[in-house]
Amino acid sequence: TFSAPLIRRLPEYHSYLESALSQGLTTISSTAIAAHLNIDPIVVRKDCEAIGAVGRPRIGFDIPNLIAAIYEYMGWGNLDELVIVGCGSLGSALIGYNGFKKRGFKIIAGFDNDPSKAGILINGVSIFPINKMVNLVKRLHVEIGIIAVPPQAAQEIADMMVEAGIKGIWNFSPCALKVPKTVIVQQEDLITSLVILQKGMKHER
Amino acid sequence: TFSAPLIRRLPEYHSYLESALSQGLTTISSTAIAAHLNIDPIVVRKDCEAIGAVGRPRIGFDIPNLIAAIYEYMGWGNLDELVIVGCGSLGSALIGYNGFKKRGFKIIAGFDNDPSKAGILINGVSIFPINKMVNLVKRLHVEIGIIAVPPQAAQEIADMMVEAGIKGIWNFSPCALKVPKTVIVQQEDLITSLVILQKGMKHER
Numbered sequence A, B: 001t002f003s004a005p006l007i008r009r010l011p012e013y014h015s016y017l018e019s020a021l022s023q024g025l026t027t028i029s030s031t032a033i034a035a036h037l038n039i040d041p042i043v044v045r046k047d048c049e050a051i052g053a054v055g056r057p058r059i060g061f062d063i064p065n066l067i068a069a070i071y072e073y074m075g076w077g078n079l080d081e082l083v084i085v086g087c088g089s090l091g092s093a094l095i096g097y098n099g100f101k102k103r104g105f106k107i108i109a110g111f112d113n114d115p116s117k118a119g120i121l122i123n124g125v126s127i128f129p130i131n132k133m134v135n136l137v138k139r140l141h142v143e144i145g146i147i148a149v150p151p152q153a154a155q156e157i158a159d160m161m162v163e164a165g166i167k168g169i170w171n172f173s174p175c176a177l178k179v180p181k182t183v184i185v186q187q188e189d190l191i192t193s194l195v196i197l198q199k200g201m202k203h204e205r
Ligand SMILES: NC(=O)c1ccc[n+]([C@@H]2O[C@H](COP(=O)([O-])OP(=O)(O)OC[C@H]3O[C@@H](n4cnc5c(N)ncnc54)[C@H](O)[C@@H]3O)[C@@H](O)[C@H]2O)c1
Pocket: A085, A086, A087, A088, A089, A090, A091, A111, A112, A113, A114, A130, A148, A149, A150, A151, A153, A157, A172, A173, A174, A190, B093, B094, B095, B096, B097, B098, B099
């Protein structure tokens, strides 16, 4: 482990810190981290320094701050990265939309349950089978997911996204989603736009 | 002309009535219509009766009401009928979107300047070359147009739509359109939705 790059140890620190946090700990020393993960304490201290985490004597590190420093360093939780589920006509249009890239947003992966779409590229974006979604999203720490599946599949996909750690769902399916309070849903509703336009026109007449 | 069906005479009445209106007339008798269009006055009177227009003795018909009765009878100005210009990835997705049909909205024609798209069918909708748009839209009396072309072409398409008599534009191109006050624009802005979602998520953190 000593010769493995920092970037491979950080995910390990992260899962350990998450479990420490869930057990009620708020601070931790590099020595404790080293002991739990069977890593040389000097390596742990150097890693924390490398990612800009500052500990206090005898107290150690504030766990949420250390987790944030890991996120920062790994580029995780980047709100400019999105995944999309449902690569049909609307999904492909969204993947192909260059307007997103121009503003710094990037769809980094697509998922679909249609076997003929697994393994293809749409506008340079890799499409994976839906059963790979939770795992990949967890590993990539993506926080925004786009739903572009038929309405009857939308809730099931939302549940998978929540399980995968997604915190923001951009929902294009005409179906009200049930999600935990910590997850935000942006409902895209094209029909409403058209009705608003019509009403505006009737008003003009 | 006597044996031609009512439905072929009505467009003729309509253009004559429009020009009468633009000359400042507000009422007109079936006799005057008959004289101008070289049609038997009895036919004109029967036609007006057939479309539910009621005239007053010696005054004749209120022109706007007569025009409205023609619109009603012909099914013109039906706000549930739309045309779309730009049949690329977003345009095809919109044409393919069954959500519109379910709510009674119908895209009745598509237009594009890509020669390879002229004459094809997308989801049962005929695609025409863009140079046919103004004429077809005028004849069909469609009042809502969708713009799904690249932003640099959007204003030019909007101008054509206005010329064609379109009163409501649903604009998906990220480009602020200049239109007369009588035309309503519904601007669809996906980037803004994504930014709103992101802001909501940052607020949650
Ligand atoms: N097309 C549009 O312009 C438009 C506009 C507004 C809203 N919508 C909504 O967006 C959604 C998609 O519309 P579309 O026109 O692209 O439909 P579509 O049928 O072309 O695409 C749906 C895609 O989702 C995939 N899919 C279905 N169930 C899945 C599941 N359980 N897991 C993963 N993938 C799954 C399908 O294989 C398909 O590729 C619908 O809910 C529709 O109501 C579409």
